[in-house]
Amino acid sequence: MENHKNTSQQNKFGHWVKTSITARMLMVGFLVIILLIPLSFINSLINERAFRQKDVINEINQKWGNxxxxxxxxxxxxxxxxxxxxxxxxxxxxxxxxxxxxxxxxxxxxxxxxxxxxxxxxxxxxxxxxxxxxxxxxxxxxxxxxxxxxxxxxxxxxxxxxxxxxxxxxxxxxxxxxxxxxxxxxxxxxxxxxxxxxxxxxxxxxxxxxxxxxxxxxxxxxxxxxxxxxxxxxxxxxxxxxxxxxxxxxxxxxxxxxxxxxxxxxxxxxxxxxxxxxxxxxxxxxxxxxxxxxxxxxxxxxxxxxxxxxxxVDEYQKSERSAKYGFLVIGLTFLVFFLIQTLSKIHIHPFQYLMIGLALTMFYTLLISISEHSNFLKAYCIAGMSVIILITLYSKSILKTFKFPLFIGISLSALYAFIYVIIQLENYALLVGSIGLFLILAIVMFVSRKIDWSNG
Known part of the structure; x- marks a missing residue:
């Protein structure tokens, strides 16, 4: 009798985790926080490579002149x-x-x-x-x-x-x-x-x-x-x-x-x-x-x-500035999947969220390594397209339809393009960034207005 009661409680908890909007929000937020760990390692890698660059430049300069x-x-x-x-x-x-x-x-x-x-x-x-x-x-x-x-x-x-x-x-x-x-x-x-x-x-x-x-x-x-x-x-x-x-x-x-x-x-x-x-x-x-x-x-x-x-702004400075937006990219991408999951009733497992998050963090390691052998724009395009194609194809296997993965690919392309523009700007970076974030918030508010939050 007691075992049956425990099993019943576990089933209720599992059903709540699968169906509750609040549970999904907590899970997504927890995964975003977890993914800050590899982002911090990526920032350390950028700083290490930048220090190495400074050492080499100082050595060249000492021999050239003052x-x-x-x-x-x-x-x-x-x-x-x-x-x-x-x-x-x-x-x-x-x-x-x-x-x-x-x-x-x-x-x-x-x-x-x-x-x-x-x-x-x-x-x-x-x-x-x-x-x-x-x-x-x-x-x-x-x-x-x-x-x-x-x-x-x-x-x-x-x-x-x-x-x-x-x-x-x-x-x-x-x-x-x-x-x-x-x-x-x-x-x-x-x-x-x-x-x-x-x-x-x-x-x-x-x-x-x-x-x-x-x-x-x-x-x-x-x-x-x-x-x-x-x-x-x-x-x-x-x-x-x-x-x-x-x-x-x-x-x-x-x-x-x-x-x-x-x-x-x-x-x-x-x-x-x-x-x-x-x-x-x-x-x-x-x-x-x-x-x-x-x-x-x-x-x-x-x-x-x-x-x-x-x-x-050199390649490492640009990479560092790009990595500072890693939290924003992961958070907004997870938000898109969360809204799709909530509106379409398609179940997305936490492990699938985690794989998507890791793919997003791989963008920065690709960016750093490629930019050391090429210019920043080419490295940014190659790294961005690689990650967008990977996540779009992975989304196709999760969401079973074509329109949602296509929307995700377009959203990621727009997001990476927006971040690249901000990185290139000097005097207007804060202004353009603030306007962009305001527009993103407005779109999210518009899309989420039809969600029935009473089922949380």
Whole structure:
């Protein structure tokens, strides 16, 4: 009698599980939560591959060069200063004066600095990974005005004119690809590295040999010109030390980001899929430093401006963003099957839900592995079509009709297409995503209005 009662209760529970809407909802929700476990492993896999990519890119970049920051040319002019000391003589009971001579330096910026920058970007590959790098040629020209240091308290006769030199500071010493010579009027001067200079920034210093500056800088304007060729990564910047500084930059890079304190002129800026062309003009009134500095070269890195060569969302970033929608894809797909099951009275076993969920998670492993050997769009299409076809055919065996599997295939195609659009968008991703989710909710509410929830 008791066994019969237990059997009866088990049959009632099994019947409730099969027929109750509430039971099916709880089962679907539980399976969605369970499938978050493989999704978390997939996210870990994406992060692991992304870290591996960063390691390879850093290794490539270290051998290629560094980011480019140029600070110069700066005229380094030595001058004499004097100190007097008084010494008391015990024998004569008198003081005598002793004068000591010291050599200090004044650093003078040019009156006008013009730069023409040509950048050729390309990619370097190692295995499945690649890094974006560039080679740039920077042509500089400008002039100095006659030197007058009276305002600094320096007399002309105290200046050591024949020991002057020119200084250029850069962040990318190892990336320089050609000898550098500065032309002052009609004479050229070479550069050497100077590691003994008291340097108050992270920049390396190039210094020319001695220049007899009296004939060049004392009474007349002095024109200068020089060129620098770099292998570099990430960005190119210039510090506007000219009283008037201009820079024009041309590149085949299609995704520039203009950085620093000064933006290029909107009237001349052009950006297309083939590259960009931009120009800047900075006046002395736009920055808070003078043209002459005593004793040391100031650290003016914060005044730099230029271009960052952005690598737009790469394959691993796109895969990661796609995987973040995994919960949405699984939840909405299960919701479609739940609505079909509820409206058509077709029974779907929890194991079949689980197989469908695992097929949806396989999309992300296919996406990651294929995108390492191809572009993201092709990988996304192959992975998406594979999963959609698999689930559609599997649904045909479950639902026994053709119209429901066809509807599921179309729904999954629309969902994956919607997610791909969101991934590609930058500024409008949140807006488009919110509108899309609102429309999905509206459709679900419309379809589920005919369900009799009183049978739960």
């Amino acid at each position: 980011h480019v920051l140029v600070y110069g040319p700066i005229l380094k002019l030595p001058y004499k200063t004097y100190t007097e000391t008084k010494t008391y003589n015990e024998k004569t009971k008198t003081y005598f004066k002793e004068t000591q001579t010291h050599v200090n330096y004044v650093y003078i910026f040019p009156e006008n600095l013009n730069s023409k920058v040509n950048v050729n970007s390309k990619t370097l590959k190692r295995g499945n990974f690649e890094s974006a790098v560039f080679t740039t040629t920077m042509d500089f020209s400008g002039h100095y005005i006659p030197i007058n240091l009276v305002a600094k308290g320096i007399k002309s006769e105290d200046i050591i004119w024949n020991k002057a030199s020119i200084i250029i500071k850069t962040s990318n010493l190892k990336g320089i690809k050609s000898e550098i010579q500065i032309k002052l009027q009609d004479k050229a001067y070479g550069f050497e590295t100077n590691f003994n200079q008291n340097n108050n920034s992270s920049l390396d210093i190039l210094e020319s040999g001695f220049i007899n500056a009296e004939g060049l800088f004392k009474t007349k304007n002095t024109d200068f010109s020089f060129s620098m060729t770099f292998n570099g990564i990430r960005q190119i910047e210039l510090i506007p030390i000219g009283k008037t500084t201009t820079m024009s930059m041309v590149s085949n890079w299609a995704d520039p980001s203009f950085i620093g304190n000064y933006l290029p002129n909107d009237e001349t800026k052009q950006i297309s899929k083939n590259g960009f062309d931009a120009s800047w003009k900075v006046l002395h009134i736009n920055r808070a430093f003078s043209q002459q500095h005593l004793k040391s070269i100031p650290n003016l890195d914060r005044f730099a401006f230029g271009t960052k060569f952005m690598v737009m």
